[in-house]
Amino acid sequence: MKKLIELTPEWVLDKISDGMYANGKGVMGVLAHSSQNINWISLAIDTLQIPFKVSHHGYLNDPKIIYEFKIEDIKKDCPDIYEYMKFMNKCNPELSRIKKLLNEESIF
Secondary structure (H helix, E strand, C coil): CCCCCCCCHHHHHHHCCCEEEECCCCEEEEEECCHHHHHHHHHHHHHHCCCCEEEEEEECCEEEEEEEEEHHHHCCCCHHHHHHHHHHHHHHHHHHHHHHHHHHCCCC
16 A cells, blocks of 8 residues: 655745744745755745745855745745744844843943
């Protein structure tokens, strides 16, 4: 009997990425630090058929890729990640403001 595994783009982005962030401006990033992860994440994002930007960091033997796209673009296909990133996006400006205040008003 043949057994099949069905993977969703949301599962790949959640379980295989090396991290995600929201920039506070409605854009999220997905990080990949290995060739295998880069291939899986590329497949997931291509499957979603959303516009994205890729930036390359690191070296050939140590690749680091960041995929950035609008949080709203994953609302339908990745509802759990969408809700989490929407929350993170909202918190990001507040965290930045707090960090700035702490640096400016440090007692040390």
